[in-house]
Amino acid sequence: MQSNNYPHKVFDWKPYIKVIGIGYTGESVINYMIEYDLNDADLIAINHKDELRLKNNLHTFYESEFNIIICNLSEANVSSLLYDISKMSHSYGILTIVIATFDENLFEYRHENIIKKIVNNSDSIIIIPNVKECHASLPTTSQQFYARDKKVVRAIRSLICSATKNSIIAHDFTDIRTITSVKGIACFGEGSASGENRVIKAVQNALRDLQLNEFQRGICKALLVNLSVDDDFSLEEFDAAATLISETHSCKDEPDILVGLLPCEKTTDEAYVSIIATGIEVEAVLKK
Numbered sequence: 001m002q003s004n005n006y007p008h009k010v011f012d013w014k015p016y017i018k019v020i021g022i023g024y025t026g027e028s029v030i031n032y033m034i035e036y037d038l039n040d041a042d043l044i045a046i047n048h049k050d051e052l053r054l055k056n057n058l059h060t061f062y063e064s065e066f067n068i069i070i071c072n073l074s075e076a077n078v079s080s081l082l083y084d085i086s087k088m089s090h091s092y093g094i095l096t097i098v099i100a101t102f103d104e105n106l107f108e109y110r111h112e113n114i115i116k117k118i119v120n121n122s123d124s125i126i127i128i129p130n131v132k133e134c135h136a137s138l139p140t141t142s143q144q145f146y147a148r149d150k151k152v153v154r155a156i157r158s159l160i161c162s163a164t165k166n167s168i169i170a171h172d173f174t175d176i177r178t179i180t181s182v183k184g185i186a187c188f189g190e191g192s193a194s195g196e197n198r199v200i201k202a203v204q205n206a207l208r209d210l211q212l213n214e215f216q217r218g219i220c221k222a223l224l225v226n227l228s229v230d231d232d233f234s235l236e237e238f239d240a241a242a243t244l245i246s247e248t249h250s251c252k253d254e255p256d257i258l259v260g261l262l263p264c265e266k267t268t269d270e271a272y273v274s275i276i277a278t279g280i281e282v283e284a285v286l287k288k
Contacts (some may be wrong), residue, residue: 015065017041025072087121123181182279221279
């Protein structure tokens with residue numbers, strides 16, 4: 001969709017991406033992205049204290065094809081700004097993915113209203129709760145936030161690499177848009193493994209990390225999958241991974257599955273798999 005007031009580029013093979021972090025969590029994620037040199041997108045950190053000024057300057061977010069917006073729903077005074085930016089972005093035909101975190105271990109009922117509003121005014125919202133990973137240099141509470149924010153960064157990397165063709169087996173942005181613009185909640189899972197059958201084990205770990213029950217798998221509408229393996233990788237492993245994912249999520253209406261192969265960042269033989277499952281209904285995820 002084009003706007004006479006705020007035109008943006010025609011969709012092409014390498015879209016213009018903005019990653020917009022709102023509040024303290026958003027700023028933390030942006031800082032980690034800078035640390036890891038993820039520079040295929042414009043990075044914008046927003047302090048919610050500047051909410052009024054930002055609302056008057058929302059046009060700065062029009063000039064892109066793909067906006068990824070990060071926010072912690074448990075932070076005070078961020079939900080309205082998150083909603084305004086996502087609604088504006090989506091209304092201008094920009095692929096708009098919201099990544100929402102929260103401080104509790106479960107997605108609670110009090111988040112339902114804002115989640116439903118975001119679902120209706122974005123292409124998808126990825127929910128990432130706390131994770132149980134530890135970091136020796138941080139106190140217990142900070143460990144969860146540290147691990148969660150790093151997981152958000154890895155989810156963003158998966159989206160950006162898929163959309164910018166920084167991958168060995170890549171897809172058109174149109175395909176990425178189709179997979180990720182399925183209305184509803186999305187979940188992100190990741191897994192790694194080494195040794196014999198490493199890819200299959202990594203896929204199994206990623207599917208386990210998704211934490212989708214049988215009902216949620218049955219209504220999942222699309223899957224964006226990225227593998228990251230060293231050069232000693234065969235097409236047989238690739239096909240086996242795709243088959244396992246398809247069989248795991250087989251249902252009456254089988255989901256669309258898009259599988260990509262990203263460059264390996266490590267020198268070990270470890271295989272890494274990330275999966276974004278989209279199109280899940282709010283009621284199927286909400287814990288009451």
